[in-house]
Amino acid sequence: MSIVVKSVCKALERIAPLRLAEPWDKLGLLLIQYYRVSCPKVRRKALLTTAVLEETLKVPTALVVTYHPPLFQPITSLTLANPLQASLLKLSAAGTSVFCPHSSLDATWGGINDWLAEGVMGPQKATAKVNILGEVKGEAGGAGRIVALDEPIPIEELVQRVKKHLSLSQVDVGRPLAQKSIKSVAICAGAGGTMLSGVDADVYFTGEMQHHEVLEAVARGRYVILCGHTNTERGYLPVLAKKLSDTLSELVRDESSSGLSREERIEIEKYQLDVHISEVDRHPLDRM
Incomplete structure (x- = not known):
């Protein structure tokens, strides 16, 4: 070498x-x-x-x-x-x-999932809280992130934050029947269906999910924001x-x-x- x-x-x-x-x-x-x-x-x-x-x-x-x-x-x-x-x-x-x-780059502190979290927090970056979603792997990090916003925001504002952060003109959004303000966002770069399934958060933010995973999440009252697998990484x-x-x-x-x-x-x-x-x-x- x-x-x-x-x-x-x-x-x-x-x-x-x-x-x-x-x-x-x-x-x-x-x-x-x-x-x-x-x-x-x-x-x-x-x-x-x-x-x-x-x-x-x-x-x-x-x-x-x-x-x-x-x-x-x-x-x-x-x-x-x-x-x-x-x-x-x-x-x-x-x-x-x-x-x-x-996936080591997803999980590490300051890695891709933390970078995605920065886009979600927007002006609330100083007051929002970011925690590991899934297994904590020592001080170095862990898979997934969940962001708790200090003040609730409408889904439309969150979508605009995501699009701006990822430089995208369009994203796919799944909406539950009961509309609500957003206070928590679960994040997984790439394909997050398995990791986000059943997580207690208002929004699932990832690159892609399988069709039945989206249907289940929306049926459980979650918003879903899908941006395309590599768009959440590049x-x-x-x-x-x-x-x-x-x-x-x-x-x-x-x-x-x-x-x-x-x-x-x-x-x-x-x-x-x-x-x-x-x-x-x-x-x-x-x-x-």
Whole structure:
């Protein structure tokens, strides 16, 4: 493993410890680069993207940070016949590794679910309370969030806050028969149907839920706000990019707890790693 990849993996572990991940998840360093030591150019960038192969191959990239695991189900072969597998093979040939933080990034304090909570709170950020929804995994965080607003707001205002935070023009809203003001919002990035089911909150805010999960939630008097799976995640990339750059700088300065030798810290500083956010990554579905 190159020192650049080793350092980025250590930085990502500090940002979102893998122990926070859900037991079903497939994450961490999923593809390790293979390159000639005489080709240092491949070490220079870490590209934050969901799965944008062509963009990655245009720049010398050491590591792709992909939110969703490109390898999730067990496989018996790795061939060019499968488009996703072909992407991984091409990345490997280009000397690019792949790391996935997935549900650990949802759960960590300051991660994706906390970022979604900020959008829900709006002007009440100073007085609203945010708690973990689901299993608490030590001081580092836990899955899901539930926001208790200090003052109730109408569903229309909450929807506007969500759309503004996620830069969306439209979202899907499920309304119960009995309309009410909103004082609590349960949050889960991505697909939140299982985690939010039965939670005592006025609103379920997530990317997607199955049809029967929406029907059950509305029948139980809950509002549902669905924004599209990756729309609840992609806007966090600039936050993660800054965290990654800052944490890499800390590793270079930190002699005692970085886990890197002095020679390794000098080497990683020499490469001046650039964290680049994908410019072409987008939600896979269009509304027409």
